[in-house]
Amino acid sequence: MNSILNDIEQNKLVSIIRSDRSNEIVEVVHSLYRGGIRIVEVTMNTPGALKGIEKIKELYPDLHVGAGTVLDSETARAAILSGASFILTPTLKQSTIEMANRYDVPIVPGVFTPTEILTAYEYGAKMVKIFPIRTLGPKFISDIKGPLQHIAIMAVGGISIENVKEYLSAGVSALGIGSSLVEDTLVHQGNYEEIEKRASKFVNIVNKVQPSNRL
Template structure:
């Protein structure tokens, strides 16, 4: 499985999650994220027109990693990959979906919660898991996981905000997936892409502060 996209995600530390009831505003949203410093974007497959959106955003923003999220089965994974998704994220752990991603050599980050699921994903050949939802578990959970499972890389998703992003990174998260606290659908509907750009820049600044503390 190619790891180049995964390495880029780990360097960027942030994946913006776009989940919407409409495909309108997708290009402006992605542009705002890019201008704010985000370099990896996930378009969830339950967003209308997600597959064509992935294809179009790949063409319009070649500097960005564009992936697919909410990938629930192997057929959805295949369609997302054919549409050009550079990486896949799932909310759950499903072996068939992972095998499809491995066949096409596209990185997949499955959603897990328990230590058993983390180890199972690793045994399926996954390099990084998505700890989801992270909000009820808190940053300390990542620290505790690293004790028995230090060889598994983690992405914290589900409740990451400007208030706790730094704590999750300090606790050992290799990267963060950020949804509504960054891409708020109300902002998209209102056309307030300046605010999305501002939030993106704020998350990027948090990453810089954690990486280069004074």
């Protein structure tokens, strides 16, 4: 569990893949991988998400593939059995955290307030996902890291090329990136080259701001 979380903290970037066409997932991952992304999240409301996770794991053994938009413990278990390396949720639910911990798989629950952050940690989560961060901004991260510096934070919801540096400087452990990286229009157009370019830009910014031994 800790090694995967360490890899997430080292690489900083988690690409969120949400698509209405299951056959597009692998092509998207190809592009992200070529752009330097090594951690992806396939949302569970994507058709064929579980098979997508299995396929990605098969094609890219060195890629960490997580399941996102996990709403309950049953879905968490199904994702884990399909090979998900980690679980992300949009909300805080104790039973889901307990299920992931039972299988020794990292879970990053969605939280929004200091109380929820601490509660998630007390339930057994080692990292939390502040979502949607666009509502709060980077200053919220630096404020929270004062009293709760022992809890790793992933910021999700509104991360873009323009604000990556701000969030890293504020003290986030990781960033979840959705439409600013894997945009629906690009996917539907089959413009995977642009997705690769965007991935490279994000990776380059992270490497300049915070050089590390990436996967």
